[in-house]
Amino acid sequence: MVISWPTRLTTLCLCAFTFSAFTCNIAHARTQVATSEIADIPESATPRAASMKSQGHQADSGDEERRKGSGERHSEKNEDQHTGQAKPAKNATIRLPESDVIFQEITALSKEKRQKLRIIALAPHIVESMFEVGAGQQIIATTAHADYPEAAKDILQIGNYARLQIEKIVQLQPDVVIAWKTGNPGDDLSRLKKYQVKVIYSNPTTLSQVADELLMLGQLTGRETSAEQAASAYTTQLNSLKTRYAQQAPIRTFYELWSRPLRTVANNAWPQQQLALCGAQNPFAHANDDYPSVGLEQVLVTLPQVIIQPTQHAADTPDALNWAKWQHIPAAQNGFIFHPNADKVHRMTSRMLDEVALMCEQIDKARQFYQADTPVSE
Numbered sequence: 066m067v068i069s070w071p072t073r074l075t076t077l078c079l080c081a082f083t084f085s086a087f088t089c090n091i092a093h094a095r096t097q098v099a100t101s102e103i104a105d106i107p108e109s110a111t112p113r114a115a116s117m118k119s120q121g122h123q124a125d126s127g128d129e130e131r132r133k134g135s136g137e138r139h140s141e142k143n144e145d146q147h148t149g150q151a152k153p154a155k156n157a158t159i160r161l162p163e164s165d166v167i168f169q170e171i172t173a174l175s176k177e178k179r180q181k182l183r184i185i186a187l188a189p190h191i192v193e194s195m196f197e198v199g200a201g202q203q204i205i206a207t208t209a210h211a212d213y214p215e216a217a218k219d220i221l222q223i224g225n226y227a228r229l230q231i232e233k234i235v236q237l238q239p240d241v242v243i244a245w246k247t248g249n250p251g252d253d254l255s256r257l258k259k260y261q262v263k264v265i266y267s268n269p270t271t272l273s274q275v276a277d278e279l280l281m282l283g284q285l286t287g288r289e290t291s292a293e294q295a296a297s298a299y300t301t302q303l304n305s306l307k308t309r310y311a312q313q314a315p316i317r318t319f320y321e322l323w324s325r326p327l328r329t330v331a332n333n334a335w336p337q338q339q340l341a342l343c344g345a346q347n348p349f350a351h352a353n354d355d356y357p358s359v360g361l362e363q364v365l366v367t368l369p370q371v372i373i374q375p376t377q378h379a380a381d382t383p384d385a386l387n388w389a390k391w392q393h394i395p396a397a398q399n400g401f402i403f404h405p406n407a408d409k410v411h412r413m414t415s416r417m418l419d420e421v422a423l424m425c426e427q428i429d430k431a432r433q434f435y436q437a438d439t440p441v442s443e
Contacts, residue, residue: 164265171241172284179287185223185234188245190413191267192217194278197295197415200286206237229253235260243267269413272338276300278413299415306342310425315346316432319369324386326358339410343425345371365391371431372396373424375407401431
């Protein structure tokens with residue numbers, strides 16, 4: 066489905082996702098612009114929906130990157146498919162039928178030929194994972210905000226989340242283009258096909274599928290061994306976090322994805338999966354949209370015990386809300402306002418999990434504080 070221009074402007078990792086590189090990943094993902102209907106919140110507190118025009122202005126300012134990660138709808142049906150060692154690449158679930166023929170054609174080549182493919186990677190998370198499996202040097206072009214590892218900064222950029230330089234891509238004559246299914250402009254991808262450019266898709270939608278992505282890229286580039294090692298390490302770490310926090314007491318947590326207008330996460334959104342992994346209870350988890358707009362009043366009446374406010378490089382951001390102004394909410398009273406690195410948590414890569422692990426530890430620290438501060442009579 067072709068994603069409309071206004072929709073792309075209002076999206077946001079994720080640019081991937083003002084947040085930098087990573088956040089650009091979320092920027093690629095599509096989000097539905099609508100006012101959420103939050104259960105148990107007074108109707109009088111419901112904010113007016115932000116206009117498409119105003120959100121387009123926000124996107125132009127560069128801050129759209131914060132909303133990355135990913136507005137696409139994430140299915141959780143495969144969330145538990147990895148329970149131990151990583152599965153063989155042939156069992157990866159993220160390949161799409163429309164690119165299966167091309168994938169099979171390429172993987173039928175010898176390992177030596179696959180290791181020499183000239184590849185264009187159209188999202189920061191794809192670039193990062195390509196380097197992780199040892200295929201970074203095969204990337205001949207990418208998109209804006211692909212900045213990790215350091216070597217990625219030297220790669221030619223041929224577009225961003227809103228528009229690709231089709232003519233330049235065709236001139237480069239790549240052996241294959243790896244696109245982000247819900248993050249790249251659909252009309253541009255259709256044009257590439259008309260020029261007979263071979264396109265396959267990156268499509269991770271759950272935390273578990275980061276491992277599948279690594280396996281797929283390893284098979285595509287003839288680097289199965291390193292990919293299997295990376296996928297296995299990631300899966301082990303993910304399962305460890307699941308085990309550690311699965312039975313922890315819930316703690317009310319608000320996730321500020323975007324401040325103007327105020328936007329949070331819900332349902333199967335990428336950051337919502339991370340909150341669930343940490344045992345955090347999101348008051349807006351069942352909103353109508355994965356990335357709903359909410360009113361400040363809606364947030365305040367939930368009395369969040371923890372506030373998650375991702376920022377670029379975990380630094381202060383001028384547009385971010387100063388929650389310390391509202392000292393009646395527990396998170397502000399007790400200083401449990403955390404700033405994970407948005408460049409990490411919003412990208413669908415294995416590096417994301419290290420930052421999520423830190424976020425889980427911070428949330429757990431707050432959990433222990435509240436449990437110790439609760440009178441026995443309660």
